[in-house]
Each structure stands twice: as structure tokens, then as C-alpha cells.
Amino acid sequence: MSKTQVLLVGAAGETGGSIANGLLSDGRFDVIALVRPASIHKPAIQRLSDNGIQIRKCDLKAPEEHLIEALSEIDVVISCVGPAEQQDQIPLAKAAKKAGVKRFIPCGFITVSPPGGVMWLRDEKEIVYNQIRQLWLPYTIVDVGWWYQLSYPRLPSGRVDYAMTSGNDEIIGDGNMPTALTDLRDIGRYMAMIISDPRTLNKKILAYNLVSTQNQIYQLMEELAEEKVDRNYVPEETICSRVVAARQASETYPFDPIKFIPRYLAEYQYSWGIRGDNNxxxxxxxxYHLTTELYPEFQPTDFREYLESVIRGTAKGVYTDRVISRKHQRHFPRTESSDSPIHSHFPADRVQRIPHVAMI
Structure with a gap:
């Protein structure tokens, strides 16, 4: 039986890497990474090739005929582009329609929220979704819970710093808002099932492992680590003020994209921490259709076991090439990567405190 041909955009990123691993491990798919010609010699792309992923060169801004050629004999397209690149998917979707792609997975992979003014990042994605529907292109939209890898607090001892991107030292509101959680590594495993399932065609899917609150996560972390973690509760009024300030500052987008990063980070906190959307x-x-109902046999990564691995020092961090705030640089000494999105958007003299890093 021939394998499904999957073209993956953004295969070198955190979500894209999880999807690539999940599809390759499943064994039913040939994975082809679409790579900008300028990036073809980067070490991350070489690692994809070494792992058995085919490489096709094409820029999303290339002429349509080049995109159609890149999509030749592709069954499924999965896009994991960056926050500022959402609308770059529209030409790719148009080319996919003409190339006869059987299913197009636009870049969702964020927490649940309604469209229309709650989260700018959600609204940017919805523009793409509407274009796909207007094309009558077969699609599936997949969103995920807040990553395990971003959910837990720093320990006073510093022994989990190696796996953290920021100190994650804020509890939003009273800390009792339930939110869906997903292990980043499980996203690829979910995708292997979702893109093979006719029930998910032209549907929205929430792929998540469990529901918890920040207070419960703090309590579990303290129990496993046998350390007391300080509670820094941030009231709703402060979160709302951050959102308003970030929205006002971002009015010059796209000419000053630095101002949009604080906006979608603040809106994440507002959405899942205050409104409770990510439920x-x-x-x-x-x-949405839920993976817990579609795939009851699926065994997700256990959250407790994941935290135990973090405390033991055997977990793998995410975005470890990014310095998020001056406040935490002393806790997270790293070498700044020249191609890190945070480094490129936040020059050394303009880095400000950012409470959480976004998933996409």
C-alpha cells in the first residue's frame, strides 16, 4: 500500500518538528519539507534530511506556478508558519487547490478562542481559514492545549531552569481557571491519526491531553520537587491593562512587528487565563471535535511523569535559543541565536519583560 505524501511547511520549528516526528514514527507517511531556498543549507534543514525527510525548495511568496510544482503529487499539506506569516499561506492554499491536494491543514495549533477581537493571532488565522473555505479546498483545523513545556513554574533551586524559556512566575487571576494542556511531543502523534481520519475532514479539532488549573500545576510541582514555589497572582485588571496597552502600541503593524509580540502574549493570558476560552x-x-472523544484509545504523555522528568533533569526544553526578558537572563544564561525570532524582533536595547512565550 502506498504511503500518504505529506508536505510540511515549518518542519524545523517546535510544532513542525513534533509533527514530522509523529508522522515518521507512524510509518504510513512520506514527509516532505517545504523549505525556502535561502534556508536550504542551515543545520536544522540538514537534520531534517538526515532523519529521512525529503526536501523541496520553494518560497511561499514564489509565483503560483512554482508553488503548484512544489505541491506535485502531494496528498496532504500541513502548515506550521510563524505568527507574522499567517497570510502567506493564502497563495499556498490557492496552489494546493489547483494541484489537487486532498487535505490542507492551515497553521492553527494554538489555544481555543473565538474569532473577532479576543486574540489578534486567532483573527489572523481566521482570515486564512475563510480563504480556504472560499476555495472549497478540503481542510482540517487543529488547535491544541497549552503546552506542558510552558505550563510549570520555576523552582527556587533553579534545577529546572535548563528546560525553561522564561521564569513563568505569574498566576493569572485567581489561578483556578481550567485550561486544556497538551504535550508538544504528542501533537505529531495526534496529527498522524487526524489526517488519516475521514471524520475530521472539513472539521475543527482540539487535540489535548487533560484539563488543569495553574494552582493545581503549582501544587503538583511542589509535591514532586519538594520545594515551595511563591505565588505571584496577577489580577484581571492588570491583564486587561496589558492587553489595552499592547493593542494601542501595535497600531503601526506591520511596519513595526516588535510591537505585536507583546500583544499576542497578553491576549493569550487574557483568553485562557481570564476568559477561560481554552476549555x-x-x-x-x-x-470543535475533541480528540478525547474521537480517539479514546490514545495514550497521551502523562503530565505527572513529564514534570518528574523535568525535575530529574532529563526533559527537553523549547525555544531554548531565545532570551525572553532581562529579568530572567541571570536564571537562563544562553547564547542568543542570530536567527531566533525573539532576537530579531527584540534588539538588546529594546528587550522588555514578557510574561509568557507563545506556542506558535
């Missing part, structure tokens, strides 16, 4: 019950109300 499976609300997702079903919005029309």
Missing part, C-alpha cells in the same frame, strides 16, 4: 466544553460550543 474543551467551550471548544465543543464553538464547533
Amino acid at each position: 474543551p466544553e467551550y471548544a465543543k460550543y464553538l464547533g
